[in-house]
Amino acid sequence: MINALTVDVEDWYHTNGLNIAKKDWNKLPSTVYPNTMKILDLFDELQVKATFFILGDVAKNFPHLVKEIVARGHEIGSHGMNHRLVSSQTIEEFKKDFKQSIRILENISKQKIKYYRAPSWSISQDRLEVLSFMEKNGIICDSSLQPFKTPLSGINGIPLQPFKPIITGKKLNLIEFPPTIMRLNRHVSIPFAGGFYLRLFPNKMIIQLLRSINKTRPGMVYIHPWEIDAKIPRWKTSWFIKIIQYYRLHSTEQSLRMLINEFEFAPLGQVINEYQSLHEAI
Numbered sequence: 001m002i003n004a005l006t007v008d009v010e011d012w013y014h015t016n017g018l019n020i021a022k023k024d025w026n027k028l029p030s031t032v033y034p035n036t037m038k039i040l041d042l043f044d045e046l047q048v049k050a051t052f053f054i055l056g057d058v059a060k061n062f063p064h065l066v067k068e069i070v071a072r073g074h075e076i077g078s079h080g081m082n083h084r085l086v087s088s089q090t091i092e093e094f095k096k097d098f099k100q101s102i103r104i105l106e107n108i109s110k111q112k113i114k115y116y117r118a119p120s121w122s123i124s125q126d127r128l129e130v131l132s133f134m135e136k137n138g139i140i141c142d143s144s145l146q147p148f149k150t151p152l153s154g155i156n157g158i159p160l161q162p163f164k165p166i167i168t169g170k171k172l173n174l175i176e177f178p179p180t181i182m183r184l185n186r187h188v189s190i191p192f193a194g195g196f197y198l199r200l201f202p203n204k205m206i207i208q209l210l211r212s213i214n215k216t217r218p219g220m221v222y223i224h225p226w227e228i229d230a231k232i233p234r235w236k237t238s239w240f241i242k243i244i245q246y247y248r249l250h251s252t253e254q255s256l257r258m259l260i261n262e263f264e265f266a267p268l269g270q271v272i273n274e275y276q277s278l279h280e281a282i
Contacts, residue, residue: 001214002274004177005043005050005221005265006143006194008117009036009058009065012226012233014083016120016152017241022082025057031232033062035225040072042253046260049074051268053117053143056081056101059108066108075267077115078102085152086144087124094130102137114140115268121146121179122153132167135174141272143177143220148189161217162275175272180219182209194222199248203258210263218271221259227252 011032013020020028036052043050052069054076059066069076080086081101086094102113116139123130123144134142145165146154162177180193191197192209198221213219226232230249237245259265 001218002264002266002271003210003214003219003221004268004271005048005260006117006223006268007036007039007050007052008079008222008224009052009054009069010079010083010119010224010226011055011058012229012245013235014055014057014119015224015226015245016083016085016122017244018235018237020235029233030061031229032058032225033065035229036065037068038228039223039225040068040074042256043074044072046257048260048265049267050265051075051077051115053077053079053115054105055079055083055119056097056104057083059101059104063108066105070109070111075115075269076105076109076111076113077117077268078105078113079117080119083119085120085122086118086127086130087122087153089127091127091130091133094127095133098130098134098137112138114138116142116144118142118144120152124153125155128165128167131165131172131174131176132170135172139174141175141177141268143179143268145176145178147178147181147183148191162272175276177220177268177272179222180210180213182213193219195224195227196244196247198223198255199227199251203255206255206259207262210259214263218275219263220268220271221256221265223252223256228256 013028078101081097147158148154182190210219
């Protein structure tokens with residue numbers, strides 16, 4: 001089973017947990033370029049390709065970084081423009097945000113953008129219609145619906161495997177690839193394959209869970225460039241957000257190496273193509 005390897009290309013100050021105002025971003029030190037380059041070098045070393053969901057704000061400020069990702073043979077998608085939660089936007093605000101990010105990425109990369117991931121998995125139950133809009137605008141795979149609830153996002157009860165959403169009675173051709181979780185029962189789910197969860201759980205546990213997932217479906221690993229940098233600036237915030245943002249940042253690279261050595265990974269596009277070929281009724 002081939003798993004999807006993905007990177008959300010954003011800076012440390014973009015995160016919704018820290019909730020730093022956009023007007024203050026240009027006053028803060030940026031780490032996204034060196035940390036993304038470090039990830040690119042790591043992937044070259046381990047001979048693996050990934051999908052990079054790039055924030056429009058990052059692409060605008062570091063167009064050469066987008067070109068470098070493309071030059072190294074990776075797939076790119078949109079992570080929105082300014083890391084605003086989709087659930088906090090009106091439909092028209094989302095459309096503007098989406099189109100702006102796509103336009104910037106396509107102008108820089110000279111490629112058609114076919115993949116999208118909402119900031120913090122924030123397409124909520126009352127914003128599902130944006131999936132139809134994305135399909136009409138060339139997106140073939142979205143990765144924005146979180147199959148469990150958190151304070152910021154999540155929809156209980158959606159499928160755990162890649163699926164084609166049904167919106168207002170119509171089945172889309174767009175494929176939804178949710179973040180990977182192990183569901184123990186109706187009320188208990190274990191997210192483990194990316195972000196904070198990759199830093200929280202022991203490597204042996206993560207390996208066992210992903211092997212179990214791979215008996216029936218592909219998994220998906222995701223990281224952020226700031227997560228491989230234990231020296232990112234510290235921001236005054238609540239103890240809860242401090243844990244989510246800073247806990248065991250020194251461990252991320254080791255966990256990522258472990259996973260890439262233990263499992264087979266590929267960009268999202270390759271994974272969904274192979275999964276579809278095995279499950280024609282998807």
